[in-house]
Amino acid sequence: MSSQLASNNVYSVLHPEKLGNKLNFINTTERVRDIRCTLWPLREVWLKVGLEKLENHEGVAVKALLNSGATGLFMDMTFAKEQGFKMEKLKKPLLVRNMDRTVNMEEAITHQVECNMFFKGHMERARMDVCNLGKTELILGMP
Secondary structure, eight states, X not given: OOHHHHHHOTTOOOOHHHHTTOOOOOOOOSOEEEXXXXXXXXXXXXXXXXXXXXXXXXXXXXXXXXXXXSSSEEEEHHHHHHHTOOEEEEEEXXXXXXXXXXXXXXXXXXXXXXXXXXXXXXXEEEEEEEEXXXXXXXEEOOO
């Protein structure tokens, strides 16, 4: 790609001059999930999806953040508890990486939720990692 095309690309989400040394990848055999936003997104993509609990088929509508930088499907811990989703404890916790690819030492993923997810007539069984997402209830990444 020519430098002129790259500099005029209004859809570019990476700013190399701002990255500096921040993209150091960790060599590890640990199980790790990335919960990170695409770097410097130009806009956020939110979807309204339906979730169905498997045990009682109760449905919940939720706004989900579509995030191609995340390496999985994530549900907020507070949301999961408030809505009564059945959380399954993992045999081994998953480490969480921050946006700068460093390991988040404060929180590991210890639970998952399995549910049916609905979007525009499509239904899919989903297994979501449960962690603290702040004000975001659901993140749909690339599993």
